[in-house]
Amino acid sequence: AQTVTQSQPEMSVQEAETVTLSCTYDTSESDYYLFWYKQPPSRQMILVIRQEAYKQQNATENRFSVNFQKAAKSFSLKISDSQLGDAAMYFCAYDNNDMRFGAGTRLTVKP
Amino acid sequence: NAGVTQTPKFQVLKTGQSMTLQCAQDMNHEYMSWYRQDPGMGLRLIHYSVGAGITDQGEVPNGYNVSRSTTEDFPLRLLSAAPSQTSVYFCASRNETGTATDTQYFGPGTRLTVL
Numbered sequence: 001a002q003t004v005t006q007s008q009p010e011m012s013v014q015e016a017e018t019v020t021l022s023c024t025y026d027t028s029e030s031d032y033y034l035f036w037y038k039q040p041p042s043r044q045m046i047l048v049i050r051q052e053a054y055k056q057q058n059a060t061e062n063r064f065s066v067n068f069q070k071a072a073k074s075f076s077l078k079i080s081d082s083q084l085g086d087a088a089m090y091f092c093a094y095d096n097n098d099m100r101f102g103a104g105t106r107l108t109v110k111p
Numbered sequence: 112n113a114g115v116t117q118t119p120k121f122q123v124l125k126t127g128q129s130m131t132l133q134c135a136q137d138m139n140h141e142y143m144s145w146y147r148q149d150p151g152m153g154l155r156l157i158h159y160s161v162g163a164g165i166t167d168q169g170e171v172p173n174g175y176n177v178s179r180s181t182t183e184d185f186p187l188r189l190l191s192a193a194p195s196q197t198s199v200y201f202c203a204s205r206n207e208t209g210t211a212t213d214t215q216y217f218g219p220g221t222r223l224t225v226l
Contacts, residue, residue, distance in 0.1 A: 043199060045217035091153045098169060101153030
């Protein structure tokens with residue numbers, strides 16, 4: 001079964017600085033999707049960024065970018081110019097019709 | 112569009128009671144799914160459906176039933192609630208096209224407590 005591991009239960013970053021959240025996964029499939037979701041205290045799941053496994057180019061969305069290493073099964077999220085509104089739980093997810101989530105990383109942004 | 116809606120937002124049950132969590136989407140999405148989120152954990156897939164009349168089990172299906180009679184609705188039934196089912200439940204939907212544009216939309220969640 002596919003598993004997703006987020007090894008950092010908590011991370012902290014200074015406002016305007018850059019932070020990287022780690023994620024590794026285990027799969028024998030070659031085609032799949034990877035996601036980062038943000039969950040603020042409202043509990044709403046908000047899609048941050050998506051990566052298709054068949055694409056070698058790393059996905060970017062404004063201040064958010066990923067470092068996708070398919071052979072290493074690694075999918076880290078980089079947040080640049082961190083803002084107070086970025087504070088939330090961040091979940092890494094693997095999807096091949098049976099979506100699996102990591103346990104999450106709680107990100108704190110210090111003013 | 113209302114997106115993905117879930118009712119109720121909060122529910123308290125006694126052990127052994129049954130209930131149905133409702134989920135509806137107005138985006139004509141083929142794929143719908145149910146997750147549970149326990150404290151300190153990510154979401155875990157309970158059941159999913161790739162279209163009306165088709166359902167399948169996810170990672171943690173025991174104690175839950177689903178059906179998909181219409182494209183819009185995907186109810187989750189707890190036949191005999193147990194304290195271990197205390198959790199926050201999320202419903203989600205997406206287009207099942209297999210393209211890079213697919214985005215999974217989540218409902219706001221239902222907080223269920225079983226006493």
